[in-house]
Amino acid sequence: MGAAGDARAFPRGIRSRRRRPPRVPGHGREPRRAHRRVRAHARRAPRRARPAHRAPDAGRLRRRDGLALHRRAACRTAHAGGSDGCRARPAALAPGPRPRRADPRRDGPVGDRRDRGRPQRCERAAAALEPRPAARGERHGMCPARSGGGPMTALVIRGAVAVLEAEGRVRTGDVVSVDGVVVDTPAPAEATVVDAQGCVVTPGLVNAHHHLLQTAFRTLPGTRGIPMREWLPAMAAAYTAAGVDPELTEIAARTGLAESLLSGVTTVADHHLTWPAGADTVGMARAAADAAASLGARLAFVRGAARDDPEEAALSAEAIAAALVHDCPGGVSVDGMLQVAVGPAGVHSDPRETFALLAEVAARRGLRRRTQANEVVDVEIARQRYGRRPLDLLDEWGWLAPDVTLAHLCGVTDDEIARLAAAGVTATHAPGCDVPMGWGVAPVAKLRDAGIPVGLGTSGGGSNDAGHLLADARLAMQVSALVGPQLPASDVLAMATAGSADGLGRGELGRLTPGSAADLCLWDVSGVADAGVADPVAGLLWAAPGRHPRTVVVAGRVVVDDGCLVSGDEAEITARLFERVGR
Numbered sequence: 001m002g003a004a005g006d007a008r009a010f011p012r013g014i015r016s017r018r019r020r021p022p023r024v025p026g027h028g029r030e031p032r033r034a035h036r037r038v039r040a041h042a043r044r045a046p047r048r049a050r051p052a053h054r055a056p057d058a059g060r061l062r063r064r065d066g067l068a069l070h071r072r073a074a075c076r077t078a079h080a081g082g083s084d085g086c087r088a089r090p091a092a093l094a095p096g097p098r099p100r101r102a103d104p105r106r107d108g109p110v111g112d113r114r115d116r117g118r119p120q121r122c123e124r125a126a127a128a129l130e131p132r133p134a135a136r137g138e139r140h141g142m143c144p145a146r147s148g149g150g151p152m153t154a155l156v157i158r159g160a161v162a163v164l165e166a167e168g169r170v171r172t173g174d175v176v177s178v179d180g181v182v183v184d185t186p187a188p189a190e191a192t193v194v195d196a197q198g199c200v201v202t203p204g205l206v207n208a209h210h211h212l213l214q215t216a217f218r219t220l221p222g223t224r225g226i227p228m229r230e231w232l233p234a235m236a237a238a239y240t241a242a243g244v245d246p247e248l249t250e251i252a253a254r255t256g257l258a259e260s261l262l263s264g265v266t267t268v269a270d271h272h273l274t275w276p277a278g279a280d281t282v283g284m285a286r287a288a289a290d291a292a293a294s295l296g297a298r299l300a301f302v303r304g305a306a307r308d309d310p311e312e313a314a315l316s317a318e319a320i321a322a323a324l325v326h327d328c329p330g331g332v333s334v335d336g337m338l339q340v341a342v343g344p345a346g347v348h349s350d351p352r353e354t355f356a357l358l359a360e361v362a363a364r365r366g367l368r369r370r371t372q373a374n375e376v377v378d379v380e381i382a383r384q385r386y387g388r389r390p391l392d393l394l395d396e397w398g399w400l401a402p403d404v405t406l407a408h409l410c411g412v413t414d415d416e417i418a419r420l421a422a423a424g425v426t427a428t429h430a431p432g433c434d435v436p437m438g439w440g441v442a443p444v445a446k447l448r449d450a451g452i453p454v455g456l457g458t459s460g461g462g463s464n465d466a467g468h469l470l471a472d473a474r475l476a477m478q479v480s481a482l483v484g485p486q487l488p489a490s491d492v493l494a495m496a497t498a499g500s501a502d503g504l505g506r507g508e509l510g511r512l513t514p515g516s517a518a519d520l521c522l523w524d525v526s527g528v529a530d531a532g533v534a535d536p537v538a539g540l541l542w543a544a545p546g547r548h549p550r551t552v553v554v555a556g557r558v559v560v561d562d563g564c565l566v567s568g569d570e571a572e573i574t575a576r577l578f579e580r581v582g583r
Contacts, residue, residue: 207265210268215253281319
């Protein structure tokens with residue numbers, strides 16, 4: 001996807017061409033006090049860039065010329081209406097046909113007091129929030145050169161309580177991005193400004209381990225509090241009954257990715273393990289990629305395997321990589337929005353041949369490798385089938401290496417931790433899956449002390465039931481004392497950002513240092529849930545469980561504004577999923 005919207009999209013003569021859109025529910029009259037503030041602001045603005053009036057609870061995103069993009073009132077009205085969620089999108093953000101032309105005889109004068117508090121229509125303003133559709137030659141399967149000569153795009157995050165740049169580095173001041181990259185230069189004059197007053201700014205969270213398909217199979221009867229050897233066939237039966245195909249893959253992925261964005265996750269690693277015989281595997285992978293593109297999320301699609309025929313799995317992985325990222329270095333698209341990786345489910349489900357053939361695909365195409373290790377069932381089956389420990393097998397099969405990330409790692413010994421550190425592997429902790437299911441707790445402090453980069457993942461909805469990574473970060477912090485020293489909030493936030501990004505080989509993600517991707521979240525800490533908090537950054541985990549960000553930016557583009565998706569309709573996404581699975 002592209003970088004931030006063009007800040008010069010507002011022509012100088014826009015004031016004389018202003019049109020009045022259809023009324024959006026929730027944008028009514030403002031209090032008299034707010035009118036006085038708006039009038040004073042309008043007097044200070046340049047004459048040829050006169051601002052539209054801003055409702056007191058309008059969205060925080062604004063241009064320097066004062067044009068406001070309103071979302072919050074419409075979003076609140078829609079939620080108050082019940083099932084429609086964020087359906088009542090304001091005209092400045094909603095897709096679809098242009099509104100009818102304002103007619104003074106029918107609607108009253110455009111500048112009349114009755115228009116105050118209503119959003120002013122500007123399709124170019126809406127474009128600043130919408131993810132850029134892929135241009136011709138940039139669709140999946142191609143690796144075009146970066147285009148040049150286009151207008152510069154810039155975004156400024158201003159007025160935050162604190163900015164978490166990287167682990168242990170907190171500051172105040174602006175966060176400036178140009179063309180989707182964080183820079184340390186002053187903000188360009190034409191930049192879009194996001195008001196971050198009352199907020200803590202963090203890098204976008206990176207979910208290092210998800211199974212997006214399982215979003216369609218949450219809280220299924222008979223799948224909670226049971227051993228993993230019983231859970232696996234129960235989930236397999238549910239997949240078979242639903243019929244996994246490109247359509248279900250797209251619907252589940254779009255739902256899971258929407259949930260992720262709304263909870264501050266800007267990058268998701270989707271370890272897809274379910275491939276019915278004869279399935280259109282490329283179509284399924286492309287469906288997940290299209291779902292991410294439609295919402296403006298980054299996706300790392302992992303072509304997994306779980307009891308698949310080894311040769312078919314390898315051929316499918318080749319075809320998926322060729323279709324989605326072609327010959328892009330590292331399996332990452334030029335714009336960085338899509339990545340392809342490979343990895344079997346684990347030694348409990350896949351033989352040595354599957355690991356070997358997928359490793360060949362990874363080596364040939366430069367892809368990252370990912371698998372799961374040392375959950376209870378993994379240890380049990382490895383002992384029964386091979387008389388070995390899972391990590392012994394992975395070492396022998398060539399899957400302890402710097403390009404490999406291992407998820408879970410619940411039952412690891414001190415000697416195994418030393419072996420992992422020496423091999424240069426990265427790890428992913430998934431407490432939201434392992435803890436409630438009783439499958440173990442990874443000794444995260446020991447892993448990190450040994451120098452192993454540790455990321456954070458939610459795992460899938462079949463065991464976790466939620467894709468809220470910040471909530472799982474809080475859980476990771478709380479349960480860490482059960483298997484070692486208490487993890488400080490700063491360490492866990494680093495796991496949910498840079499730690500996860502490092503496991504994907506993506507050093508540009510999970511940070512807000514110069515040169516990093518402009519992926520970030522604004523977390524409102526001005527409410528009663530954060531009252532009395534001495535450290536607002538640590539308070540992101542200790543206080544207000546289940547908090548959601550006010551604004552989310554991916555590659556310099558706003559994808560969540562005032563808690564609502566910019567390019568998606570929650571009600572429509574939810575309804576499609578329930579309709580598809582028959583619940």
